[in-house]
Amino acid sequence: MGLKIMQKAAFPGWVNRxxxxxxxxxxxxxxxxxxxxxxxxxxxxxxxxxxxVLPPKKYILPQREELLYFKGDQIEAVIEExxxxxxxxxVHTCDMHAIHFLDRVYEQGYTDQHYLARRENTILVSIxxxxxxxxxxxxxxxxTLSITEGFDLHLTDLGDEYAxxxxxxxxxALLDNLEEVSDPTSEDYQRVNRVIAEKWPRFHYKxxxxxxxxPSLLTASANSDYWGELGxxxxxxxxxxxxxxxxYCFNIVDEVDFSLNAGQRTRQWDSCQLDEFxxxxxxxxxxxxRAARQRHRFFRKGKYxxxxxxLIGCVGCGRCAEACLVxxxxxxxxxxxxxxxxxxxxxVK
Amino acid sequence: xxxxxxxxxxxxxxxxxxLTVIDALQTNIELLDVVEIVQFREAMxxxxxxxxxxxxxxxxxxxxxxxxLKKIREQAAMVVALGACAHLGGVNAIRxxxxxxDVRQYVYGDKAEWFETYPARPISAVIPVEAAIPGCPIxxxxxxxxxxxxxxxxxxxIPDQPLCVECKLxxxxxxxxxxxxxxxxxTLGGCDAICPTYGDGCEGCRGLISxxxxxxxxxxxxxxxxxxxxAQAKMTMFLNYQMMELEKETAGNGK
Numbered sequence: 001m002g003l004k005i006m007q008k009a010a011f012p013g014w015v016n017r018x019x020x021x022x023x024x025x026x027x028x029x030x031x032x033x034x035x036x037x038x039x040x041x042x043x044x045x046x047x048x049x050x051x052x053v054l055p056p057k058k059y060i061l062p063q064r065e066e067l068l069y070f071k072g073d074q075i076e077a078v079i080e081e082x083x084x085x086x087x088x089x090x091v092h093t094c095d096m097h098a099i100h101f102l103d104r105v106y107e108q109g110y111t112d113q114h115y116l117a118r119r120e121n122t123i124l125v126s127i128x129x130x131x132x133x134x135x136x137x138x139x140x141x142x143x144t145l146s147i148t149e150g151f152d153l154h155l156t157d158l159g160d161e162y163a164x165x166x167x168x169x170x171x172x173a174l175l176d177n178l179e180e181v182s183d184p185t186s187e188d189y190q191r192v193n194r195v196i197a198e199k200w201p202r203f204h205y206k207x208x209x210x211x212x213x214x215p216s217l218l219t220a221s222a223n224s225d226y227w228g229e230l231g232x233x234x235x236x237x238x239x240x241x242x243x244x245x246x247x248y249c250f251n252i253v254d255e256v257d258f259s260l261n262a263g264q265r266t267r268q269w270d271s272c273q274l275d276e277f278x279x280x281x282x283x284x285x286x287x288x289x290r291a292a293r294q295r296h297r298f299f300r301k302g303k304y305x306x307x308x309x310x311l312i313g314c315v316g317c318g319r320c321a322e323a324c325l326v327x328x329x330x331x332x333x334x335x336x337x338x339x340x341x342x343x344x345x346x347x348v349k
Numbered sequence: 350x351x352x353x354x355x356x357x358x359x360x361x362x363x364x365x366x367x368l369t370v371i372d373a374l375q376t377n378i379e380l381l382d383v384v385e386i387v388q389f390r391e392a393m394x395x396x397x398x399x400x401x402x403x404x405x406x407x408x409x410x411x412x413x414x415x416x417x418l419k420k421i422r423e424q425a426a427m428v429v430a431l432g433a434c435a436h437l438g439g440v441n442a443i444r445x446x447x448x449x450x451d452v453r454q455y456v457y458g459d460k461a462e463w464f465e466t467y468p469a470r471p472i473s474a475v476i477p478v479e480a481a482i483p484g485c486p487i488x489x490x491x492x493x494x495x496x497x498x499x500x501x502x503x504x505x506x507i508p509d510q511p512l513c514v515e516c517k518l519x520x521x522x523x524x525x526x527x528x529x530x531x532x533x534x535x536t537l538g539g540c541d542a543i544c545p546t547y548g549d550g551c552e553g554c555r556g557l558i559s560x561x562x563x564x565x566x567x568x569x570x571x572x573x574x575x576x577x578x579x580a581q582a583k584m585t586m587f588l589n590y591q592m593m594e595l596e597k598e599t600a601g602n603g604k
Contacts, residue, residue: 031526031527032527033526053520234565236534255494275509
């Protein structure tokens with residue numbers, strides 16, 4: 001919708017103004033890492049953060065949320081009120097791609113009214129990443145190193161100024177009456193292009209093959225020995241899926257009060273890595289081994305989601321790799337499978 | 350419907366779990382509308398013997414405990430192990446790896462022969478138990494949840510998930526990234542990850558999940574600077590009884 005230029009000196013004042021009018025969340029430092037949390041004033045915001053423990057997904061799909069209350073036969077659904085919007089500040093482009101992915105999942109088929117109400121009520125202010133955030137990230141391979149749409153506002157750091165790309169009317173409204181925002185000159189456009197061009201070589205490809213080959217690689221690797229090796233190491237702690245910006249599986253739990261006749265239904269994140277996840281009535285578990293569960297996880301990300309939604313389910317943020325205590329990573333896994341497939345093919349020839 | 354009668358008993362323990370129950374009653378006073386407490390040494394003088402649900406704190410550490418446990422089992426329709434000692438043998442079971450005579454000598458000195466004692470065991474090793482509320486001490490919210498499930502006629506279910514699940518859902522920075530070690534990946538969650546939330550690694554007080562990957566975690570502990578002895582000590586503080594049972598199983602499989 002158009003580009004604006006904001007003086008960096010005006011950025012804290014702008015954030016403070018937003019804090020006064022709506023809920024603002026964004027990255028904050030915590031024990032050497034960063035977490036998305038409520039921002040009360042601009043100085044709390046660490047806009048130049050690396051990555052966050054949990055992705056900003058939690059504001060649209062909370063870890064735990066009440067779906068309905070019941071009392072006898074009476075049922076009352078809980079839907080997020082749209083009175084006060086939440087502005088998520090500083091969303092990285094990988095997480096923007098992840099939110100786009102979640103939108104597609106929750107809008108398709110039976111639409112999820114709880115998700116959609118929260119999503120409608122969320123304003124996304126994303127930021128261009130100018131350098132890799134962690135050793136484990138591989139956004140360049142996954143094509144998530146930039147975005148062209150889906151944001152309400154998108155910031156690019158130009159040094160003394162931010163280029164602010166306006167992506168929606170909601171985004172434009174956040175800038176209303178801000179004096180320190182001006183229209184860009186032709187020189188500003190060139191600066192933006194230069195900053196983007198210069199950032200590209202700072203990011204490196206980590207996969208030994210092109211990501212478009214990922215679904216077929218997985219198909220060919222269904223019976224690979226590698227899954228068993230991962231299963232031996234895997235702790236089944238579920239950290240990989242719980243820090244993932246595209247994982248969306250949940251469990252539903254009913255709890256009653258002391259009357260035993262009234263209570264609430266909640267949903268909470270669930271994980272395919274947990275032993276009980278695939279246990280069905282009668283006690284049968286159709287993914288009993290850790291190897292089968294790891295394979296399922298990578299198949300979901302690299303193949304099943306592609307087939308179901310037309311998008312790869314991994315955005316290359318690297319959180320799962322950073323979190324894993326036994327160093328199971330998507331890059332190593334995909335490269336190992338690729339290597340073994342090539343070797344097997346060579347042997348046949 | 351008359352209220353179910355419940356009773357509390359203690360064996361070798363610090364009675365902290367019963368204190369937690371008293372604490373839970375302060376914030377969940379409605380509990381007293383739905384159950385009748387007939388025996389609770391730590392909270393009342395009356396001693397009713399007519400109870401349906403028995404909550405038992407503490408481990409079995411001497412022959413005379415067995416007689417008392419069996420008597421409770423005969424009376425109660427349901428027996429619930431309350432806390433790590435009853436559930437796992439607790440820290441009392443650390444001694445199971447040591448020479449019993451030395452332990453008695455160390456604790457009781459020249460009066461050692463006055464005290465009968467043997468390896469500490471969870472109460473489920475002596476009598477059948479319908480449910481266990483884990484933890485040192487128990488989690489008060491989980492206690493309330495279990496009582497509600499019992500009142501509904503359901504067997505209490507504590508999800509078979511490691512502590513890492515709720516720790517991550519809370520958005521905690523992993524204590525391994527803060528230069529510490531943690532038994533979270535092999536320990537049953539449900540405590541709201543209270544120790545890592547306050548910056549300490551999990552010590553395993555809630556017991557093992559049903560399929561822990563102990564060998565892989567040992568490698569991770571070693572990578573984070575723990576010697577074999579330190580890792581062993583960490584894994585045998587609350588978990589000694591379970592670890593020794595697993596060792597027996599492995600030894601059995603090897604034959």
